[in-house]
Amino acid sequence: MTSGQLAIFTEANRPLRLEEHPTPDLAKGEILARVTLCTLCGSDLHTFQGHRTTPVPTVLGHEILGTVIESSGEVQSFDGKTVGVGDRITWTIAASCGRCFYCERGLPQKCESLLKYGHAPITEDWVFNGGLGEYCHLKPGTSIHHVPVELGDEAACPVNCATATIAAALRRAESVDGRTVLVQGAGMLGVTACAMAQTLGAQSIVVADTNPSRLERALEFGATHTLDANMGSEIVHRIRELTHGHGADLALELTGSLDAVRIGLDCLRIGGEAIWVGTTHPTEPVKVFPETVVRRMLAVRGVHNYTPSDLDFALRFLEENHRRFPFSALVEKTFSLSQVNEAFDFAIDSRPFRIGIRP
Ligand SMILES: [Zn+2]
Ligand SMILES: [Zn+2]
Numbered sequence: 159m160t161s162g163q164l165a166i167f168t169e170a171n172r173p174l175r176l177e178e179h180p181t182p183d184l185a186k187g188e189i190l191a192r193v194t195l196c197t198l199c200g201s202d203l204h205t206f207q208g209h210r211t212t213p214v215p216t217v218l219g220h221e222i223l224g225t226v227i228e229s230s231g232e233v234q235s236f237d238g239k240t241v242g243v244g245d246r247i248t249w250t251i252a253a254s255c256g257r258c259f260y261c262e263r264g265l266p267q268k269c270e271s272l273l274k275y276g277h278a279p280i281t282e283d284w285v286f287n288g289g290l291g292e293y294c295h296l297k298p299g300t301s302i303h304h305v306p307v308e309l310g311d312e313a314a315c316p317v318n319c320a321t322a323t324i325a326a327a328l329r330r331a332e333s334v335d336g337r338t339v340l341v342q343g344a345g346m347l348g349v350t351a352c353a354m355a356q357t358l359g360a361q362s363i364v365v366a367d368t369n370p371s372r373l374e375r376a377l378e379f380g381a382t383h384t385l386d387a388n389m390g391s392e393i394v395h396r397i398r399e400l401t402h403g404h405g406a407d408l409a410l411e412l413t414g415s416l417d418a419v420r421i422g423l424d425c426l427r428i429g430g431e432a433i434w435v436g437t438t439h440p441t442e443p444v445k446v447f448p449e450t451v452v453r454r455m456l457a458v459r460g461v462h463n464y465t466p467s468d469l470d471f472a473l474r475f476l477e478e479n480h481r482r483f484p485f486s487a488l489v490e491k492t493f494s495l496s497q498v499n500e501a502f503d504f505a506i507d508s509r510p511f512r513i514g515i516r517p
Contacts, residue, residue: 159180159181160180160181161178161179161180161181162178162179162181162286162291162292162293162517163176163177163178163179163291163292163495163517164176164177164178164179164217164285164286164288164290164291164292165217165218165290165291165495165498166215166216166217166280167205167206167212167214167215167216167217167218168214168215169214170205170206170207170208171206171207171208173499174218174290174498174499174502176495176496176498179285179286181286181293181295182283182284182285182286182295184228184229184230184295185230185298186230186231186298187230187231187233187297187298188229188230188233188295188296188297188298189226189228189229189230189233189241189295189296189300189302190226190227190228190229190286190293190294190295190296191222191224191225191226191227191247191293191294191296192224192225192227192292192293192517193222193223193224193289193291193292193293193294193517194223194224194225194246194311194516194517195222195223195311195312195315195492195514195515195516196219196221196222196223196289196290196315196514196515196516196517197221197315197316197489197512197513197514197515198218198219198221198501198502198505198512198513198514198515199220199221199316199319199320199346199512200345200346200347201220201319201438202218202219202220202276203502203505203506204438204439205218206218206502206506207506209439210438210439210440212277213277213278213279214279215279215280216276216277216278216279216280216287216288217276217280217285217286217287217288217289217290217291218276218288218289218290219275219276219288219289219290219291219515220251220274220275220276220277220288220289220318220319221289221315221316221317221318221319221320221512222248222249222275222276222288222289222294222315222318223246223247223248223305223311223314223315224246224247224248224249224294225244225245225246225247226241226242226243226244226245226247227243227293228243229241229242229243233302234302235247235302235303235304236301236302236303236466236469236470237303237304237470239304241302241304245304246304246305246307247302247303247304247305248302248303248305248314248315248317248318248469248473249275249296249300249301249302249303249318250266250300250301250318250322250464250466250469251267251274251275251276251318251319251322251463251464252266252267252269252272252273252274252275252300252463253269253272253273253274253296253297253298253299253300254266254267254269254271254272254299255269255270255271255299256269256299258270258271264465265465266465266466267462267463267464267465268462269299273287273297273299273300275287275288275289275294276288276289276290284297289515290495290498290515291495291517292495292517301466301469303318303466303469303470303473305317305473306473306477308477308480309473309476309477309480310480310486311514312485312486312487312488312489312514313476313480313485313486314473314476315489315512315514316346316350316488316489316512317469317472317473317476318469318472320346320347320350320512321350321354321472321473321475321476322463322464322468322469322471322472323347323435323461323463323464323468324347324350324351324354324435324472325354325464325468325469325471325472325475326461326463326464326465326468327351327410327433327435327461328351328354328355328358328410329468329471330433330459330461331408331431331433332408332431332457333407334355334358334359334360334408335358335359335360336359336360336361337360337361337407337408338360338361338362338364338397338400338401338406338407338408339351339355339360339362339363339364339406339407339408339409339410340364340365340366340397340406340408340409340410340422340425341355341363341364341365341366341376341381341410341412342365342366342367342387342409342410342411342412342413342415342418342421342422342436343366343367343411343412343413343418343436344365344366344367344369344372344373344375344376344381344384345367345372345412345413345511346488346511346512347412347435347436348365348367348372348376348412349372349375349376349378349379349381349483349488349511350379350485351410351412352365352376352379352380352381353379353380353479353482353483353485354475355380356379356380357380357475357478357479362382362383362400362401363380363381363382363383364381364382364383364384364385364396364397364400364406365381365383365384365385366384366385366386366387366393366418367384367386367387367413368386368387368388369509370386373385373386375511378483378484379483379484380483383400385397387413387418390417390421391421391424393421393425394421394424394425397425401427404427404428405425405426405427405428405430406425406426406427406430407426407427407430407431408426408430408431408432408433409422409423409425409426409430409431409432409433410422410433410435411432411433411434411435411436411437412435412436413436414436414437414438414439414441415436416441416442416444418436419432419434419437419444420444420445423446423450423456423458426454426456428454428455429454429455429456430454430456430457431456431457431458431459432456432457432458432459433458433459433460433461434458434459434460434461435460435461435462438462488511488512489511489512489513489514490508490510490511490512490513491504491510491513491514492513492514492515492516493513493514493515493516494515494516494517495515495516495517498515501513501515
């Protein structure tokens with residue numbers, strides 16, 4: 159029997175604990191992958207800092223790339239290929255049953271028996287359940303995707319959270335082609351949204367953030383205009399100036415800030431759409447005037463996680479565009495698993511787009 163290391167999270171703001179555990183005996187349809195890279199997502203940092211809760215003890219990390227070490231029985235990838243030992247893969251953030259009320263309604267991310275990597279408690283038969291370990295134990299119902307050879311680890315790793323979530327958000331939009339898109343937040347999701355909106359034909363991509371270096375970065379990812387979010391409601395006037403007084407067709411809220419949520423709604427044209435993605439932790443309510451929503455014919459959609467098709471779309475998008483936009487440079491520093499606590503401290507203090515943990 160082999161064993162592998164894991165970084166265990168038990169309590170907010172406490173160091174993760176490194177433990178050695180035996181690798182599992184696989185049941186039919188399961189896979190054991192060796193983790194090659196795990197990138198820390200904003201939600202890992204929120205959990206670590208106690209801004210949101212998660213069952214404990216758990217293994218954080220859900221943006222994961224791996225190599226198949228072992229599979230039990232025939233396991234097929236998203237596009238129907240056999241998944242074999244040595245394959246370089248990524249997989250959906252969660253495993254879904256495919257048969258329940260929500261799975262049948264196209265919302266596998268809300269499956270009634272969802273198992274979510276990097277968010278689940280450690281149980282006797284599911285110990286390697288996140289990315290911060292040497293191995294990850296993949297359960298049936300996980301959509302497995304082969305990673306194109308030409309896509310480097312750094313460019314590919316955030317695909318199964320950041321890139322796929324943006325794919326899901328833009329899929330919900332009525333149209334991106336020829337439209338003015340306001341992207342609120344120029345972090346990993348924001349710059350990805352700029353790049354994807356450009357490839358989908360957006361006419362103007364206006365990105366707002368409080369951090370000037372992030373705005374600079376967004377310009378390398380297809381943003382056509384940048385706005386300092388510190389100017390608050392002044393953003394609304396700037397958007398009107400840029401759109402002959404009409405407003406943005408689409409406002410993509412990625413920050414979770416209540417000001418951004420409010421301002422995004424005010425920036426919309428008549429018939430515009432707000433897509434909310436950033437608020438995944440509890441907040442105060444936002445005041446909305448129903449009359450404004452009715453008369454201005456506004457739409458608000460929430461998007462949380464994504465479906466296997468969104469992950470497939472995200473991988474194709476990166477495959478086609480990783481040379482055009484500097485995705486691999488967004489993983490600003492890489493740590494070993496034994497430096498995992500240093501890695502969290504660095505990510506929280508320096509707010510890089512992403513850092514990587516390489517077991
Ligand atoms: Zn994430
Ligand atoms: Zn289900």
